[in-house]
Amino acid sequence: MSREEEEPASPGARLMQAPGFNLCILAVMGYLTPIDVNLFKKELERTLVKHPRFSSLLIVNNKKLGKYSWKRTKVDLEKHVIAPDLDPDMENPDAFVEDYISGLSKNQLDQSKPVWEVHVLNVKNSDANSTIIFKIDHSIGDGVSLISLVMACARKNPDPESLPVIPPKKQKKNNVKNNGLMKRLFVLVWTMFLIIFNTLSDCICFLATILFLKDTETVIKAGKGVELYPKKYVRRIISLDEVKFVKNAMNVSINDVVLGVTEAGLSRYLNTRYEKQSENGAEIIKKGTNPLPKNLRLRSACVFNLRPCAKLEDLAEMMEKEKLLKGMWGNIVGIVILPLTIVLQDDPLNYIRRAKATMDRKKLSLGHSVAFGVMKLMLMLFGNKIAAGVSTGVFRNTTLTFSNVVGPKEEINVFGHPLAYIAPSVFGFPQGLVIHYQSYANRLIIAIGADEKCIPNPHQLGDDLVKSFENIKEAVIKSGLVKGSEFC
Structure with a gap:
């Protein structure tokens, strides 16, 4: 596409620009070393800036009719890379x-330039020696x-010429291939x-759900206008090896x-919130009773990728040629509604068993594809x-959005610096809570984005998620599902 030509925005990109649905991605990346800003800019220019979407203006052709297009332009990195001068001993x-991250969720991006920017924070914190925040319009x-x-x-840390490896999806085993014809026919x-x-x-x-079916008005259910409020972003990091230990012991998936x-x-967090609410309201809670409201309807909107995973080699080629490859880019996702049971279980493994039953059912459904098709038609x-x-x-x-994204298997070097973690999140949509899980090397990052009006203590929610995982892991060990475990 030449500098003068315009390319019509995809249906997904147009949807992201609709009133009340101005979605933005905040991708927080912690690094093992301080950031050399000049090297970082040089790497951006060599890679990301060559991608057609990162070097194009989003043009409003007719806002009333929702018509937008992309127009290639020259990127001035000085307008996209913000590196404030910080006190390293703060x-x-x-x-x-x-x-700082929360402050980025207060405003939308300037559309007079390509709709992304990156903030470089050269200050050491508990998880990294520096932090980079990409703010990217979801379009x-x-x-x-x-x-x-x-x-x-990115490139592998030991081998700067090699692309990282993302684990492939495992093929489903055909457990009935050796059975009789009638049994195979019945299963089919x-x-x-x-x-x-x-x-x-x-x-x-x-x-x-679109028309009338609403979740119960719990303390974490956001009200009107929440998409306009800034969010608080916190993260927790747990061992991916320990998650795989639970997965293998219970014969389930990481999802x-x-x-x-x-x-x-969430059950643990809400129980504490309602317990304190009852105490503040002078209600007497008998020992052994459950302060959680009964018959809660609490559901998550889970964003489901409908596109086959692109090969990293193809994406690298896309940047090298500065041209989009057909079918490899855009917003091609479906929405799956996951019902969550909020209750304190005596056996922590029941949470995993129920989650497996829910996910197995969703795997045998084309609802997300139908939803995407209907949205595209509308x-x-x-x-x-x-x-x-x-x-x-x-x-x-x-009530919330939930997602789990697979990252590289090994530690990598991104934009000229070794990466410590990735914690993606979003803002600009009508929910008060989003929980993203992102794997990276031997870590699983739990990224929480919360509206502080309904979740005033998101750190506590993060701690409750980690404590719940620890309880599940301990229950697996005590159950004897795995003998001789390295985590015993």
């Missing part, structure tokens, strides 16, 4: 970094695309029935484990305002 660097691409792009800009018919039934159920639930941990952590027929209204209805009537 009293509380962790609080400073958190407040540029979805989370999976952007994480893959960052990986394509039954599987098809479950897919049809689950898809219909999910579509009905999705439609009902099952992190969903179970989320349910357990966007084409009625414009981005109506389509955005439908999308925001899903988020507004659920």
Whole structure:
């Protein structure tokens, strides 16, 4: 695409610009060393700036009709890289970094330049020696695309010429291939029935959520206008090896484990909140009773990637040629509504068992693909305002967003510096809580984005998620599911 040509924005990009749905990504990256700003800019120019979306203006052709396009332009890195002069011996660097990130969620990006910027904080905190925050308009691409792009800009620490490795999706085993014809036919018919039934159920639930089905008004359920409020961002880091230990012991997936941990952590957090609320209200709680409200409807909107994972080599080629490859970029995601059971379990492993049952059912459903198709059709027929209204209805009537993204298997060097962690999050949508899980080498980062009006103590929520995982791990060890474990 030449500098003068314009390319129409994709349906997903148009949707991200609708009123009340101005989504922005905040990707926090901690580094093992201080950032050499000049080297960092040089690496950006060599890689990211060559990507067509990062070197294009988002042009408003007709805001009323929701028509936008991309126009290539020359990137001035001085306008995109912000590196404030900081005191390296400041009293509380962790609080400073958190407040700085929160401040970035107060405003949208300037559309007179390509809609991204990066902030360099050369100050040591508890998890890293420096921090970089990418602020990216969601119109540029979805989370999976952007994480893959960052990986394509990276190199392995031991081998600066090699791209990092992202674990491939495991192929499903056919457990009935050696069984008789009748049994295989029965399994096929039954599987098809479950897919049809689950898809219909999910579509009905999705439609009902848009129209009238709301979550219970709990203390963490955000009210109107929450998309305009700044968010507080905190993170916790746990061992990915320990997560895999639980996964292997219970014969589940990592998705099952992190969903179970989320349910357990939220149950623990809400129990404490309602317990304190009852005490402050002078209510007497009998020993052994549960302060949680009964029959809670609490659901998560889970963003599901519908695009096959791109090869890092292809993304690297995309930047080298400065041209988008067909089908490899954009916002191609579906929304899955996950019901969460908020209850204190006597056996912590029940959280994992229930999470597995939920995820197994969602795997046998095409509801997310149908939802994406319907949203795309509505966007084409009625414009981005109506389509955005439908999308925001899903988020507004659920309580939180949950996601789990796979990162590189080994430690990497990104933009000329060794990476310590990645903690992505978002803002600009009508929910008060988002929980992202991001794997990196032997770590799993829990990134929490919270509206402090409904979650005034997001650090406590982070601690409750970590404590819940520890309880689950200890329950696995005590159960004897794995003998001779290195974590015993």
